Amino acid sequence: MALVASGQMDDVRARVVWKVAESAVVQSVLDFAIPTPAYLVEPVRRVGTYEGARSRIAMLPVVREGRALMLTLDSGLELAWAHALVMHPDVSALYAQPFMLVWDHDEGSIVHIPDLTAVIDGQLVVFEVKPAFRRADPWIEARTALAQRSLGRAGTRYHLLSDVTRQMSMNLQILSGYRRPNPFLASEVRIALQSRSRSIGGVVEAICRERAGEAYRPPQSGAAGAAPETDFADGAHREKSQMASVRIGLEVAMHLLAVGHFHTNLDQPLRLSSVLSRQHPDVSSWAR
Numbered sequence: 001m002a003l004v005a006s007g008q009m010d011d012v013r014a015r016v017v018w019k020v021a022e023s024a025v026v027q028s029v030l031d032f033a034i035p036t037p038a039y040l041v042e043p044v045r046r047v048g049t050y051e052g053a054r055s056r057i058a059m060l061p062v063v064r065e066g067r068a069l070m071l072t073l074d075s076g077l078e079l080a081w082a083h084a085l086v087m088h089p090d091v092s093a094l095y096a097q098p099f100m101l102v103w104d105h106d107e108g109s110i111v112h113i114p115d116l117t118a119v120i121d122g123q124l125v126v127f128e129v130k131p132a133f134r135r136a137d138p139w140i141e142a143r144t145a146l147a148q149r150s151l152g153r154a155g156t157r158y159h160l161l162s163d164v165t166r167q168m169s170m171n172l173q174i175l176s177g178y179r180r181p182n183p184f185l186a187s188e189v190r191i192a193l194q195s196r197s198r199s200i201g202g203v204v205e206a207i208c209r210e211r212a213g214e215a216y217r218p219p220q221s222g223a224a225g226a227a228p229e230t231d232f233a234d235g236a237h238r239e240k241s242q243m244a245s246v247r248i249g250l251e252v253a254m255h256l257l258a259v260g261h262f263h264t265n266l267d268q269p270l271r272l273s274s275v276l277s278r279q280h281p282d283v284s285s286w287a288r
Contacts, residue, residue: 004142009103009110014150017100019044029101032154034093034124039065043097045113047074060176062086064093071096078115078129080164081286083172085118085127086179089260089280093119101147112143114158120283126151126158135162159287171266178254188252193261200264201272203256204249211245 003009014029021040027033035041047057058079060071073079073096085091095117103110116127126147134140148158164172181189188207195206254270256262262276 001139001142003105003107004110004146009105009146013104015102015104017044017102018098029150030154032124032151032156034095034119037065038093039067039069041095041098043072043095044100045097047072047097060086060096062094074115075129076169077131077164080169080172081127081129081161082116083176084164084286085116085283087172087175087258087260088120088283090120090283091118092122101150103146103150110143110146112147114147118283124156125283126156127161128158129161132163135160157284159284161286165267167269168266171270174270175254175258178251178258181255181259182251185248185252185255188248189255192249192252192256197276199272199276200250200253200270200274203253203276204246204272207249207252208242208245211248212242 016027016029016032018025018027018035019042020035021042025035058073058076060073060079060082062069062071071082071094073082078096082094082096085094097113097115098117099113101112101114114126115129118125118127128144128147130140144158144160151158188210191207191210192203195203197203197206253262253276257264257270257276260280262278263280264270264274264276268274
């Protein structure tokens with residue numbers, strides 16, 4: 001604390017250490033960049049191994065350079081922010097515990113391992129995740145300022161992320177199940193994207209309207225070997241078809257939220273009345 005407060009930790013001397021295929025890759029902070037090949041970058045430490053760890057390990061599957069990988073995270077809070085980053089349309093890659101920041105001094109070294117790093121619009125952005133009750137810790141504040149100064153010299157942003165509401169965490173968990181596209185609903189996805197719907201219910205309505213307009217012809221009443229069609233059977237078929245369209249519409253709306261085509265207030269329950277926007281929040285606005 002004394003060394004940081006006095007400014008004796010020279011930012012220029014900071015090093016970045018990555019783990020790539022079981023080997024260490026060391027960079028000056030001024031040369032900060034993801035080593036290649038990026039798909040071989042591994043976490044520099046195992047989660048839940050630091051002193052005081054609560055062993056609330058979470059996992060999140062991601063795709064990086066066409067390869068399916070599993071991120072391991074220290075907590076449900078890290079998982080929530082990882083979900084939010086994966087859903088954001090500007091984020092193209094996500095890493096967990098990806099590197100060590102090392103500041104060297106004659107008295108010893110300070111080592112810091114950020115929680116998450118994302119590639120956003122082609123630029124690396126670093127995130128530390130801390131619950132609100134830990135943010136006021138003087139050491140967290142000092143280390144955050146030191147990391148921001150050091151990475152800032154390389155043009156890299158460093159953000160501190162804090163608590164999310166329980167509702168947002170639940171919504172992110174729900175939406176995570178809709179990230180993968182359903183190839184059988186490609187036409188419905190196009191309908192939703194081309195519509196001017198301003199709510200989840202509007203997306204569902206647009207898809208239901210389009211599906212109802214498709215050529216549906218019940219069997220002819222005089223067809224050989226077929227029983228005469230009744231009004232009851234026709235009504236039951238229409239009701240079943242409409243319910244299927246509603247389910248499909250909801251799935252499409254959830255998928256478009258999960259992949260970032262639409263945005264809504266995730267601090268509120270997901271309802272048909274939930275307002276949709278095509279404007280996405282800047283990731284820096286999440287920092288507290």
